[in-house]
Amino acid sequence: MGNPKIRFKWYTDEWEQRKLGEMVERVSATGTSSKEFPSVEYEDVVSEQGLLNKNIYQKETIKTGIIFSSEDVLYGKLRPYLHNWLNPDFQGVAVGDWWVLKPINIDKNFLYRLIQSPHFDDMANQSSGTKMPRADWKLMSSTEFCVPSNIEEQEKIGQYFSHLDHLITLHQRKCNEIKTLKKYMLQKMFPQNGTNIPEIRFNGFTEVWEQRKLGDYLEVSKEKNRDEVYGKEDVLSVSGDYGIVNQMEFQGRSFAGDSVANYGVVETGDVVYTKSPLKLNPYGIIKANKGKSGIVSTLYAVYKPKENADSEFVQIYFEQHARINNYMHPLVNKGAKNDMKVSSENALKGEVCFPSKAEQTKISEYFDTLDCLITLHQRKYNELQSIKKFMLQNMFV
Numbered sequence: 001m002g003n004p005k006i007r008f009k010w011y012t013d014e015w016e017q018r019k020l021g022e023m024v025e026r027v028s029a030t031g032t033s034s035k036e037f038p039s040v041e042y043e044d045v046v047s048e049q050g051l052l053n054k055n056i057y058q059k060e061t062i063k064t065g066i067i068f069s070s071e072d073v074l075y076g077k078l079r080p081y082l083h084n085w086l087n088p089d090f091q092g093v094a095v096g097d098w099w100v101l102k103p104i105n106i107d108k109n110f111l112y113r114l115i116q117s118p119h120f121d122d123m124a125n126q127s128s129g130t131k132m133p134r135a136d137w138k139l140m141s142s143t144e145f146c147v148p149s150n151i152e153e154q155e156k157i158g159q160y161f162s163h164l165d166h167l168i169t170l171h172q173r174k175c176n177e178i179k180t181l182k183k184y185m186l187q188k189m190f191p192q193n194g195t196n197i198p199e200i201r202f203n204g205f206t207e208v209w210e211q212r213k214l215g216d217y218l219e220v221s222k223e224k225n226r227d228e229v230y231g232k233e234d235v236l237s238v239s240g241d242y243g244i245v246n247q248m249e250f251q252g253r254s255f256a257g258d259s260v261a262n263y264g265v266v267e268t269g270d271v272v273y274t275k276s277p278l279k280l281n282p283y284g285i286i287k288a289n290k291g292k293s294g295i296v297s298t299l300y301a302v303y304k305p306k307e308n309a310d311s312e313f314v315q316i317y318f319e320q321h322a323r324i325n326n327y328m329h330p331l332v333n334k335g336a337k338n339d340m341k342v343s344s345e346n347a348l349k350g351e352v353c354f355p356s357k358a359e360q361t362k363i364s365e366y367f368d369t370l371d372c373l374i375t376l377h378q379r380k381y382n383e384l385q386s387i388k389k390f391m392l393q394n395m396f397v
Contacts, residue, residue, distance in 0.1 A: 002146060005394040011153040015397055021141030024073075024111065027100035031067040033093040039063040040086065041095045042076060048083040050112075056092070058221065065095035075099040077135040079127040087112040107151060109158025113181060117396040146397035157395060161388070168384045175377035182370045186320050189351050189363060200310050202366075205359045214327075215348035217309035221302040223265040225295045232256045235267055236294040238274040240281065243315065244289045256297070263295035264302040269311050271303040272296060273347050275340045280321050283328035284340065288315040301344035313360035316367045317352065327352070354380060 003015050033039035038056040041063075046053045060360045069091050076084030087109065094100050103111050108250060114120055123143050127133030148154050188200040196208040232254040235247045244266070247254050256263070266272055266289050274284045276299050288311040296302065305311040316326040333341040354360065383392040 002397050004146075004397050006391065007237070007395065008153065008156050011156075013148060013149050013153075015146040016149045017144040017146055018024070019142055019144050023104055023106045023145075023147070024101040025069060025104055026137065026141070027066055027072060027102055028093050029067050030064060031093055033059070033063045033065070033095070035059075037092055038090075039065060039093045039095045040068075040074065040088075040098075042078070042084055042097070045084045047085055049168075050085045052166070054114065063093060063095045065093040066098060066100045068092055068094050068100045069102075071102065071108060071117065071217075073101045073103070073108060075101060075115050075135075077124070077137075079133045079135050080125050083116075083121075085112065085115055099135075099137070106147065107154035109162060110147070110154035111160045113158060113392070114147070114396065117392050119145065119396065129137060132316060160395075161391070164343055164384060164388050164391070168381060171377045171381040171384065173205065173380060175374055178370055178373050178377065182367065182374070184366070185370070189366075190317065190320075190323075196259070196339065196353055202359070202362050205355065205362070207356060207359075209353045209355045211351055211353050213348065214350055214352050215345075216307055217314065217352070217354060218271055218303040218348055219306060220344045220348070221264065221266075221270060221304050223302070223380060224261070225263045225265055226261055228259075228261050230263070230265065230293075230295045233290075234294040235260065235263070236272075236289070236296050238285060238287050238296075238300065239270055240278055240285055240394065243287045244272055244291060246294060261294055263297055264300060265293070266296055266300075266302050266376060267293045269305065271305060271311050271314050273301040273303070273344075275299050275301065283325060283332045285324060286315065286318040288312045301347055303344075303348070308357050309354075310357060310360035310364050312364035312368065313354070316364055317354070 002201035029248065031037070035057055038059060040052075040056060044052055044054060044056055048257060068088060070089050072088065074084075074088065074094055076082050076097060077099050077152065078084075101111065101115075120151055120298050123140060124135040127135060148157070185200070191198050191209055196211065198209070233246075233248050235254045235256045236244050237255075239245050239246050239250070242250070245251075247256075268291065270289050271286060272289060273286045276284060278285060305314065318327065328342075328347070331342055331346055331350055355363075
């Protein structure tokens with residue numbers, strides 16, 4: 001027996017050891033799904049989050065499985081590939097490799113958190129089978145777990161994690177909503193299908209956008225790190241999701257060679273094109289340097305914005321995968337090893353449709369606000385996930 005490292009201060013009773021088989025009844029009654037009595041399969045649940053990822057009430061296929069009620073807890077026994085749990089507030093049919101656990105003298109919400117705890121996970125991963133290992137009920141039902149003897153403490157712990165999950169879901173939902181809004185605005189705030197006026201624009205801007213070469217807005221930077229003012233700690237990379245980042249800060253190490261004297265200098269506000277293929281962008285990507293100055297290898301082309309260009313607008317313009325791919329495709333020749341044959345100058349020869357500098361800046365400010373909100377909610381989501389993981393380790397024995 002023992003107590004967890006962290007517990008609510010007004011509870012002092014010693015936790016007790018109880019076998020899982022003494023705390024739950026494993027439901028085995030089978031039934032058939034219907035629109036009022038929906039089926040739940042692994043694919044319906046977001047792994048490690050316990051959330052349904054689609055509308056299970058719209059299923060038309062009739063399935064047979066184990067009947068569960070709103071008083072039960074579902075545990076995905078397929079190991080170690082998935083961590084699926086569900087704390088349902090409805091009746092339904094569990095289809096596939098589920099244990100349906102009915103609590104006996106234990107708080108349902110506490111049980112739901114117990115099965116997510118590291119000790120439970122460690123024991124469940126002592127799986128049976130080779131190709132598709134499954135948690136062993138005989139082993140798990142006879143395994144002892146420490147639980148509070150006081151039902152109120154169980155309830156308190158369950159409520160605490162429910163509150164954490166609510167906050168995690170809230171920030172994830174907000175993050176996804178803003179990402180969806182951004183994707184929508186990337187379509188509507190830029191001209192489509194050969195037009196020169198976007199569907200949505202800020203008040204006060206009425207001029208048509210101009211169709212011109214990208215070279216009318218950017219010029220090749222020839223500045224090299226010949227005096228080695230910048231070192232390996234200043235090497236930058238271009239990320240599809242995060243833009244221009246410092247390798248040491250973002251990846252924990254520098255991938256530079258022995259000398260960085262031939263690297264190109266990238267100042268704040270410069271634009272960088274990476275001449276290496278990415279999964280969604282086989283002809284590379286274009287990003288603006290919003291951070292500190294640094295250097296990039298010869299795999300990158302560095303550009304200075306001209307007076308009529310806002311560098312952050314250039315990045316936003318090319319954020320749509322289709323737009324950057326369609327722009328670069330005619331300009332790039334692929335080598336035998338899938339390397340890209342394109343000079344820094346030739347990458348500027350394609351046509352773009354840009355507004356005035358003032359409207360560019362207004363648009364870039366709008367999308368910068370969206371990006372800040374996405375980052376905020378993503379950071380809070382990550383922080384809360386870390387807190388939950390820590391508490392699962394320390395609020396259970």
